Amino acid sequence: MALLEIRDLHLHMRSFDGEAHVLNGIDLTVDRGEIWGIVGETGCGKSLTGLSVSRLVPTPPARYARGAIRLDGEDLLAADEKRLRALRGRRIGMIFQDPTTNLNPVFRVGEQLLDVALHAGRSDPSLLGLAPGASGRALKRAARELSLAMLDRVGIPNPAARLDDYPHQFSGGMKQRVLIAMALIGRPDLLIADEPTTALDVSVQAQILRLIHELVREHQLGVMFITHNLGVVAQLCSHVAVMYAGNVVEAGPVRDVLKSPRHPYTNALLAALPTAGTARGALQGLAGTVPSLLTPPPGCRFFNRCPRGEPGCTAATPPLVGPEGGHRVACPVVLR
Amino acid sequence: MIRYILRRLLLLVPVLVGLSMLVFTIARLLPGDPVRLAAGPNATPADIASVAKEFGLDRPLLAQYWDYATGLLRGDWGVSIFSRRPVLEDLSTYLPATLELVLAAMILAVAIGIPAGLMAAVYRDRWPDFLSRAVSLGAISMPRFFLGLLFQLGFAMWLGWLPLSGRFPLTEDPPSAITGLLTIDALLSGNFHALGIALQHLALPAIAMSLSPLATITRMMRASTIEVLQQDYVTTERALGLSRGKILFKYVLKNAVSATLTVIGLYFGWLLGGTVLVETVFDWPGLGLYATQAVLTQDFMPIIGVTLCIGTLFVLVNLLVDLVYGLLNPRVRLR
Incomplete structure (x- = not known):
């Protein structure tokens, strides 16, 4: 059984102007x-897909119209808040974009880490090396030790002294390391990383990516790494899913998709990447704009910008076609 | 920290000197002649001159101020022309009464306003929010003295639950004076009978007084909580499974209270100077009544004394607010 299965996920978002069809049948297996x-x-819709897995999208205004999200076979759309809370931080870890705004500024770093460790330890005392029914004090002591070990693991120098520091006393990269420690302290199986390196400068970005890579290997995590940096994808990821206007348009092993992209949107996306040899002012873009999600056009949502569009494209949303776990494309025209 | 406190306390000196000069001058510039007023309608010019001499009012303004300022340091805050009692003595009876009233009102306002604002933000646009918004709008729109009258009518006249006015009945033995705040004195001396009586008398004026700060604190707290709830770190805390209660009462509260704290400090000072209406309605023997009487009779020394007193308290309360602010927010360095 797959760790995470998202099947035909439709998310509608209520707004002043009507209901936007934000996710339009997402299919993804991690x-x-x-x-x-x-x-x-x-x-x-890539961030919304990630937030949906933790069920952090507020409903209302959002509404899951159709589909399923399954974690080890358990339907997360049917789970209640109590059950979801037991999964968050414990089975599912999350890292977000901006490390300066994602740590609470008025609490010590150690305390924030400790609270997550305690939450995870309460649902599974073995995480802290304790037997079930351990006393609160033993729990707290073990959680503190785990926090310390975790800070050490993510590469914070002199972690014992830094537990009592406040977030503003850390640099951006160090804060992201702390947040990674928080996300992984409950030994999750699934890590959702929503642009975790976008706010960092390039050298720190490389360190953080290396750290994530090591930790993923170490714990055999499944990861959803949300980004718009294709270079990072090529370096870090084993698979890639390309999304456009609420659909996954192409998915598969990273080498296949980036080396031989098939969907016209993926092609356009890769063509838009400037390389070192590109002449000044010669940036290539894609003409047209994303269609309104309030009144999406019928059929393929990329049709209005697609160089290979045919009259038949507006008939129905094209499904992802291809071998399970292999290179899959949602475009009947290129598949023909 | 200690150095910071000392420096702030030292800053009190120029503030008080400036304040006393200002009030001293303004009091003299007021139309009317306090000496003539004090000497009585049938006083001869000789009587007036002798009264003026008695209070040193015949001397140049600068000399008068110098005498007053040096007197302040010696603990001589001048004598009321009207009551002929030393101002310091008057203050020591009236100030604790007002302080007790204002403290009680602020404790009520903070104890109810902060949780009410927090809940209003959490249940935004649902009935707890509408309720708290309606109550705070009503409380802020209603004049305090009018509310006081309504309370008296309802709780004292019709229901008979609470006394109509006054601070402590003459027929009862007051607790031994330690701080001058009756409720605290009663607690300290273990006199629970007196505590009950003091609280009964304190209830209505304190509630009447607390409503407008309560409304403001609720609204401030609601606004800042709404802002904090939208911060990224709240999403992170939720994403990592922390419970709703822990997020709200630990992580959100500490962030949201900071902004409200400034308002609490300002309101405290504002209430100290604005007790007169409530004190009049409830016949509460406090600073407001004393100051009003002094102004009406152009009694210089009490006017200056009261102003300095309130000024000092205001500065001290705001120092306290800044210190608490530093405790709540580690990014604020107190140097």
């Missing part, structure tokens, strides 16, 4: 040890 890069332009 297994242990796989790092899935989720790429696509701003607003294509």
Whole structure:
């Protein structure tokens, strides 16, 4: 059974102007040890897909119209808040974009880490090396030790002294390391990383990516790595899913998709990447704009910008076609 | 920290010197002649001159101020022309009464306003929010003295639950004076009978007084909580499984209270100077009544004394607010 299965997920978002069809049938399977890069332009629904897995999208205004999200076979859309809370931090870890705003500024770093460790330890005392029914004090002591070990593991120098520091006393990269420690302290099986390196400068970015890579290997995590940096995807990920306007348009092993992209959108996305040899002012873009999600056009949502569009494309949303776990494309035209 | 406190306390000196000069001058510039007023309507010019001499009012303004300022340091805050009692003595009876009233009102306002604002933010646009918004709008729109009258009518006249006015009945033995705050004195001396009586008398004026700070604190707290709830770190805390209660009462509260704290400090000072209406309605023997009487009779020394007193308290309360602010927010360095 796959670790994470998202099947035909439809998310509608209520707004002043009506209901937007934000996710339009997402299909994604993430297994242990796989790092899935989720790429696509701003607003294509990649962050919402990640937040949906932890069920952090507020409903209302959002509404799951159809589909399923399964973690080890358990339907997360049917789970209640109590059950979800037991999964968050424990089975599912999350890292977000901006390390300066994701740590609470008025609490010591150690305390924030400790609270997550305690939460995870309460649902599974063996995480802290304790037997079930351990006393609160033993729990606290073990959680503190685990926090310390975790800070050490993510490469914070002199962690014992830094537990009592406040977030503003850390640099951006160090804060992201702390957040990674928080996300992984409950030994999750699935890590959702929502653009974790976007706010960092390039050299720190490389360190953080290396750290994530090591930790994923170490714990055999399944990862959803949301980004719009294709270079990072090529370096870090084993698989990639390309999203456009609420659909996964192409997915598969990273080498296949990036080396021989098939969907017209993926092709356009890769063509838009400037290389060192590109002449000044010669940036290539993609003409047209994303269709309104309030009144999406019928059929393929990429049709209005697609160089290979045919009249038949507006008939129905094209499904992802291809071998399970292999290179899959949602475009009947290129498949023909 | 200690150095910071000392420096702030030292800053009190120029503030008080400036304040006393200002009030001293303004009091003299007021139309009317306090000496003539004090000497009585049938006083001869000789009587007036002798009264003026008695209080040193015949001397140049600068000399008068110098005498007053040096007197302050010696503990001589001047004598009321009207009551002929030393101002310091008057203050020591009236100030604790007002302080007790204002403290009680602020404790009520903070104890109810902060949780109410927090809940209103959490249940935004649902009935707890509408309720708290309606109550705070009503409380802030209603004049305090009018509310006081309504309370008296309802709780004292019709229901008979609480006394109509006054601070402590003459027929009862007051607790031994330690701080001058009756409720605290009663607690300290273990006199629970007196405590009950003091609380009964304190209840209505304190509630009437607490409503407008309560409303403001609730609204401030609601606004800042709404802002904090949208911060990224709240999402992270939720994403990592922390319980709703822990997020709200630990992580959100500490962030949201900081902004409200400033308002609490300002309100405290504002209430100290604005007790007169409530004190009049409830016949509460406090600073407000004393100051009003002094102004009406152009009694210089009490006016200056009261102003300095409130000024000092205001500065001290705001120092306290800044210290607490430093405790709540590690990014604030107190140097």
